[in-house]
Amino acid sequence: MIRVEGLRKIYRMGAVEVRALDGVTLGIRQGEFVGVTGPSGSGKSTLLHLVGLLDPPSGGGISIQGTDVLALSDDEQTQFRLTRIGYIFQDYALVPDLTALENVVLPALALGLGEREGAERANTLLSRVGLAERTDHLPAELSGGEQQRIAVARALVNEPVLLLADEPCANLDTSASAMVMDLFASINRELGQTVLMVSHEDEHRRYFDRIVRLRDGRVEEEGEPGQP
Amino acid sequence: MLEREKVALYLASRSLARGSRTGLVLNVAIIGLIFTNMILLPSIISGSVDLFNEQTIDFQTGDIQVRPGEGDQYIDRAGTLLETVNRVPGVRRASARYSIGATFSARNRSVSVPVTALDPRNEVEVTRIHETMADGEFFSGGEQGEILLGQYLAGNEDPRKDFYASLGGVRVGERVRVAYANGAVREYVVKGIFETKSYIVDYTALVTWDDLESVAGGRVDEATEILVRVDRDADPDRVKTALLGAGVQEEVKTWREAITSAVEESLETFGIINSISMVVSLVIAVVVIFIVITIKAMNQRRQIAILKAIGIHRSTIVRSYLLQVLAICGLGTLLGLAMVGALGAWFTAHPLVFPDGVVVPRFEPASLVENTVWLFAASLVAGYVPAWRITRENILAAMKAA
Numbered sequence: 001m002i003r004v005e006g007l008r009k010i011y012r013m014g015a016v017e018v019r020a021l022d023g024v025t026l027g028i029r030q031g032e033f034v035g036v037t038g039p040s041g042s043g044k045s046t047l048l049h050l051v052g053l054l055d056p057p058s059g060g061g062i063s064i065q066g067t068d069v070l071a072l073s074d075d076e077q078t079q080f081r082l083t084r085i086g087y088i089f090q091d092y093a094l095v096p097d098l099t100a101l102e103n104v105v106l107p108a109l110a111l112g113l114g115e116r117e118g119a120e121r122a123n124t125l126l127s128r129v130g131l132a133e134r135t136d137h138l139p140a141e142l143s144g145g146e147q148q149r150i151a152v153a154r155a156l157v158n159e160p161v162l163l164l165a166d167e168p169c170a171n172l173d174t175s176a177s178a179m180v181m182d183l184f185a186s187i188n189r190e191l192g193q194t195v196l197m198v199s200h201e202d203e204h205r206r207y208f209d210r211i212v213r214l215r216d217g218r219v220e221e222e223g224e225p226g227q228p
Numbered sequence: 229m230l231e232r233e234k235v236a237l238y239l240a241s242r243s244l245a246r247g248s249r250t251g252l253v254l255n256v257a258i259i260g261l262i263f264t265n266m267i268l269l270p271s272i273i274s275g276s277v278d279l280f281n282e283q284t285i286d287f288q289t290g291d292i293q294v295r296p297g298e299g300d301q302y303i304d305r306a307g308t309l310l311e312t313v314n315r316v317p318g319v320r321r322a323s324a325r326y327s328i329g330a331t332f333s334a335r336n337r338s339v340s341v342p343v344t345a346l347d348p349r350n351e352v353e354v355t356r357i358h359e360t361m362a363d364g365e366f367f368s369g370g371e372q373g374e375i376l377l378g379q380y381l382a383g384n385e386d387p388r389k390d391f392y393a394s395l396g397g398v399r400v401g402e403r404v405r406v407a408y409a410n411g412a413v414r415e416y417v418v419k420g421i422f423e424t425k426s427y428i429v430d431y432t433a434l435v436t437w438d439d440l441e442s443v444a445g446g447r448v449d450e451a452t453e454i455l456v457r458v459d460r461d462a463d464p465d466r467v468k469t470a471l472l473g474a475g476v477q478e479e480v481k482t483w484r485e486a487i488t489s490a491v492e493e494s495l496e497t498f499g500i501i502n503s504i505s506m507v508v509s510l511v512i513a514v515v516v517i518f519i520v521i522t523i524k525a526m527n528q529r530r531q532i533a534i535l536k537a538i539g540i541h542r543s544t545i546v547r548s549y550l551l552q553v554l555a556i557c558g559l560g561t562l563l564g565l566a567m568v569g570a571l572g573a574w575f576t577a578h579p580l581v582f583p584d585g586v587v588v589p590r591f592e593p594a595s596l597v598e599n600t601v602w603l604f605a606a607s608l609v610a611g612y613v614p615a616w617r618i619t620r621e622n623i624l625a626a627m628k629a630a
Contacts, residue, residue, distance in 0.1 A: 049624060052537075054537055054623045054624055055622070055623070055624050074542075075541065075542075078536065078539055078540070078541050078542070079539065079541075080539075081537065081538065081539040082538070082539025082540070083539070085539075087537055087538065089534075089537075093530075093534045093537070093627070094534075095239075095531055095534060095535065096531065097239075097242045097243050097246045097247065097531075098242055102238075102242065106235065106238065106239075106535075106538070106540070107538050107539055107540075109231065109234060109235050109238055110231060110232075110235045110539060110540050110541075110544065111231070112231045115234075115238075138246070154538065155538075158539075
């Protein structure tokens with residue numbers, strides 16, 4: 001379903017060349033929950049940014065559901081993000097001027113749904129993530145765990161083919177973290193949602209179907225959670 | 229495409245509702261003041277032009293001015309022509325005038341200005357000079373040996389107060405010696421001093437037609453001009469056409485056509501001042517909106533990046549900023565209209581006093597619409613540029629920098 005071939009990302013800082021990704025190749029099947037681990041600076045977040053079309057690669061290819069996404073124009077990539085990809089950031093990245101409900105409704109409106117239909121879908125998702133009672137709150141009025149669950153609901157509202165999560169529990173305490181990871185697991189299991197998640201927490205390994213371990217911008221190991 | 233407008237409206241409405249109230253009020257107030265500034269100066273100029281036009285009609289030309297045909301110095305058979313003119317539909321009354329050069333002497337001073345002879349019974353129906361008597365009285369008809377002086381001709385005892393060379397503050401009842409261009413010399417008693425506040429009219433003198441005939445030594449059936457006042461609801465252009473249709477061979481001009489090119493140039497100058505004022509106001513509006521949107525977009529760089537990351541198109545985000553600009557402009561314009569309305573009421577009750585008369589600023593609907601359109605157009609451009617620039621930033625760079 002997702003095919004990454006020889007993906008490279010090179011940053012130039014003056015005369016210094018930093019190879020954040022140095023020829024990463026991997027495939028992800030539909031409905032898989034794949035964890036990307038590795039030490040700091042190994043290229044985990046960079047991989048997610050490139051697959052999520054937030055940053056252009058220096059080389060290589062990405063195919064999602066048979067679409068060569070790097071061949072898309074800037075506008076087409078934006079549309080692809082809206083319709084096919086759900087992205088969850090480490091720091092939630094909610095729009096501060098919008099309530100929980102409005103944050104979730106927004107991508108649905110952009111997709112062309114009416115406000116009522118979008119709100120119905122958003123309310124369903126907010127109930128699923130356990131925030132049915134907090135829909136009218138602004139992000140600043142919510143805890144980190146609650147904000148991250150809203151971010152999950154927002155990422156799911158357009159029924160994406162791929163959910164990307166960049167260390168979604170990095171800013172959460174243990175119980176909030178467990179709640180969010182359980183949520184991902186249930187979404188993956190019950191909806192068959194494909195998930196690619198960056199994490200450096202050992203306790204998250206049990207949630208993943210497969211783990212890709214990066215080091216120095218390359219795939220160091222790849223296998224089921226028990227193997228590496 | 230409507231989805232983008234819907235999402236833009238969704239974002240803009242919430243940003244305005246939940247953003248800084250103080251900032252919004254200040255922005256609206258600034259736009260309101262800019263709008264008022266754009267309207268006020270043109271309205272004062274329009275008021276001044278109105279005053280000038282009124283003075284032209286009431287004291288100089290009437291609604292229509294009939295002058296000698298090309299190559300002629302006088303209108304011949306003026307009495308017959310006057311009767312013809314008075315019979316034309318739409319004409320309320322016509323007044324024949326005869327102007328002749330003269331030198332005035334009084335209080336050991338001498339001034340050369342034209343003197344105009346008229347029939348007071350016709351004149352009071354055509355011009356309003358009789359309503360402007362600063363001292364003494366207007367002619368009642370049939371006077372001889374009496375003269376009316378304009379305020380600048382009568383002048384002041386202290387020459388420093390005079391605008392032009394004058395007769396040194398001649399007052400009603402004093403005698404003035406007038407040497408006419410045809411060699412005749414007469415002495416008149418000053419019957420009144422008029423003050424129209426028109427610099428041209430107030431530097432002349434008036435005598436009756438009977439006095440003119442005494443100077444000429446016989447009946448005068450010539451005139452240098454015939455002024456025509458039309459009925460209240462009559463259009464001067466149509467009456468002019470009717471006059472020409474009635475066989476008037478002389479040069480017939482409406483008051484607007486009679487205004488000299490020098491005056492037209494003055495009006496053009498007013499127009500240029502108006503345009504400069506409007507451009508300056510627009511530049512201020514552009515700068516304010518540009519700064520407001522730049523600061524807003526800079527402060528929301530991360531938010532813009534998030535929106536792009538979740539699939540909101542750049543154009544949608546730009547439109548949301550433009551809608552906010554439209555809202556600020558709309559509210560600012562409404563505030564400006566309220567201030568303009570209040571100023572209009574104030575100036576109607578307390579008109580501006582200028583040396584050449586009382587000016588009531590005139591707020592023209594066309595000017596209001598034109599300035600509103602310009603303000604909105606300029607603001608949209610000023611809002612578009614920073615929003616467009618900031619939405620082009622790389623998503624990750626914007627998220628990290630913010």
